[in-house]
Amino acid sequence: MNILIIEARYYEDISDSLLEGAVAALQKVGAKITKLTVPGALEIPHAIAYAEAGERDYDGYVGLGCVIRGETTHYDYVCGESARALMDLAIDKCLVIGNGIITVENEEQAWARAKVDQKDKGGFAANAVIKMINVRKALAEKPAEKKT
Numbered sequence: 001m002n003i004l005i006i007e008a009r010y011y012e013d014i015s016d017s018l019l020e021g022a023v024a025a026l027q028k029v030g031a032k033i034t035k036l037t038v039p040g041a042l043e044i045p046h047a048i049a050y051a052e053a054g055e056r057d058y059d060g061y062v063g064l065g066c067v068i069r070g071e072t073t074h075y076d077y078v079c080g081e082s083a084r085a086l087m088d089l090a091i092d093k094c095l096v097i098g099n100g101i102i103t104v105e106n107e108e109q110a111w112a113r114a115k116v117d118q119k120d121k122g123g124f125a126a127n128a129v130i131k132m133i134n135v136r137k138a139l140a141e142k143p144a145e146k147k148t
């Protein structure tokens, strides 16, 4: 499996933790991992679109990021639009994408989700990619001929 991890390292420490979980999950299945950093969660779908337009052939993508509510409505746009764009890419282009962008009210919630020994959302997103690559493969295969 050739996997691109796209990290929005808006919160560096939390990003390190999300990455640790994702890499551990992918290494367990011997995946080839490439890492790329973008400025924020909104740019994760952009990077996937660029990768698809290029020559490299990825089996799946893991998007990692953390969005923490601020004072304005910006939070809603970053959370909503990043998730929407990832869904659009996955469905319209038949891509495997794990959404590891945690969307939280505060740092305490973020840590509880990012830490590998707690909710490990980075690992969860990577495992979703591994599973969905297999789902896509199974559905793409021609069904076995029925014996009469």
Ligand SMILES: Nc1c(NC[C@H](O)[C@H](O)[C@H](O)CO)[nH]c(=O)[nH]c1=O
Binding pocket: 008, 010, 039, 040, 041, 042, 043, 065, 066, 067, 068, 069, 078
């Ligand atoms: N507030 C957070 C952001 N905001 C930045 C945007 O994602 C984007 O980079 C900017 O609007 C420029 O296009 N990103 C996060 O990942 N986390 C946040 O909490």
Ligand SMILES: CC(=O)[C@@H](O)COP(=O)(O)O
Binding pocket: 067, 068, 069, 070, 071, 072, 073, 074, 075, 078
């Ligand atoms: C999630 C955000 O976009 C946030 O960091 C922005 O903060 P603010 O709404 O205070 O500008």
